Amino acid sequence: MDTRALAKHFAESMIGHRNALAGKAEDAVKAQYALNRTAEALTEGHEDHRKASRTVLDNWRGDQSEGFEKRSNRIGRQLRVTADAARDAERVVAGVSATLATNHTRARQAVEEYLDRAVRVLDAGVAVGTRAALLKAVAAAADLEPRYTKETAAALRTARDELEDAARRLKALEREVEHDGVADARPERTRGRARPSRARERGRARTILAKARREIGTRENPPGSNRNPYGPTAAWCSSFATAMWRKAGVDIPLLPFTGDVFRWGQRNGKAYTNLKHVRPGDVLLFGTGPQSPATSTHIGIVEKVDGGTVTLIEGNSGDAVRRNTHSLGSGKFYGGVHP
Numbered sequence: 001m002d003t004r005a006l007a008k009h010f011a012e013s014m015i016g017h018r019n020a021l022a023g024k025a026e027d028a029v030k031a032q033y034a035l036n037r038t039a040e041a042l043t044e045g046h047e048d049h050r051k052a053s054r055t056v057l058d059n060w061r062g063d064q065s066e067g068f069e070k071r072s073n074r075i076g077r078q079l080r081v082t083a084d085a086a087r088d089a090e091r092v093v094a095g096v097s098a099t100l101a102t103n104h105t106r107a108r109q110a111v112e113e114y115l116d117r118a119v120r121v122l123d124a125g126v127a128v129g130t131r132a133a134l135l136k137a138v139a140a141a142a143d144l145e146p147r148y149t150k151e152t153a154a155a156l157r158t159a160r161d162e163l164e165d166a167a168r169r170l171k172a173l174e175r176e177v178e179h180d181g182v183a184d185a186r187p188e189r190t191r192g193r194a195r196p197s198r199a200r201e202r203g204r205a206r207t208i209l210a211k212a213r214r215e216i217g218t219r220e221n222p223p224g225s226n227r228n229p230y231g232p233t234a235a236w237c238s239s240f241a242t243a244m245w246r247k248a249g250v251d252i253p254l255l256p257f258t259g260d261v262f263r264w265g266q267r268n269g270k271a272y273t274n275l276k277h278v279r280p281g282d283v284l285l286f287g288t289g290p291q292s293p294a295t296s297t298h299i300g301i302v303e304k305v306d307g308g309t310v311t312l313i314e315g316n317s318g319d320a321v322r323r324n325t326h327s328l329g330s331g332k333f334y335g336g337v338h339p
Helices: 003-010 012-058 065-128 133-179 197-215 239-246 258-267
Strands: 188-190 193-196 282-289 297-306 311-312 322-327 333-337
Touching: 003 012, 003 065, 012 065, 012 133, 065 133, 065 311, 133 258, 197 239, 197 297, 239 297, 239 311, 239 322, 258 282, 258 297, 258 322, 258 333
Parallel strands: none
Antiparallel strands: 188 193, 282 297, 282 333, 297 311, 311 322
16 A cells, blocks of 8 residues: 555645645746846946936037937936836845745645655554554544645745735836836826826825924823824824825825735835835835734834935824934835825
8 A cells, every 4th residue: 555645645735735835936036036137137228328328418519419318317217217116026026935935845844744644644554454443544644634734725825915915016116117207207187287296296295294293292192092183092103194194185094004004005006115216295114014013013204305314203103293303214114105
């Protein structure tokens, strides 16, 4: 009797989970490599374009040179924005690749442990040499299977959740490239007149900041209770930020969890991970990602960006609404959202 073949028959589902994770992990590594090469090529192309344009303009002064320079600068910005997006996408896929590798290892170990235990149980039944002992051993091997299948299914589910989140983040990056004001810079029509969308965005940002500034100094009542005028009695930095946005006309629900604000931004094409895109009126998310309160820890409304620092108006900062200044970097913030 081939006891290992029988054990593999019981392990069919978990082996399928393990193999699916292996295939996805391999695909993620290939995608990460391709994005790395794309980003490098775009960065190199941007530098070559800049040098070539400068050479032309250094030797050309005429009626058309100014128009050429504007078009050249526009192409340069497109190359830079797309290169930045490719690097952001590479980082997203790198995170997915690590998650897939971890969960593939988890599933592989579960399969190996099950097969080892099941084969030993079946071999023991065969060694006794009676039909009753063999049937008992087969039943015992079958009884072991659900626990290990549950483990491999959980590994696959975790990986799929990460893939879905990564897909949303990559879609948001795609929208950043499409609607960054360079690749798609067409003005909106407002009351019969062409009006740049950035002008409307600046007006909304001014409204958000005016509303938020008026709240500076508002405290929990009583202190330490999390009772606040913006949302439920809970950690309320996100409730404050979304309340200020709604007062300025942003169609966003009350979202007490900061990670949900980032996910709202992803669904609406307003989230970004490249902090070069931050501007007044946005929110910035503290932490490493939107998955849970442990990874998405705080939120603030951007008041001012000054080189490598950013000033935020933050709810639930020392039990109050406060203005704070931080270094602007990925070590502190995992992303932002435009209103």
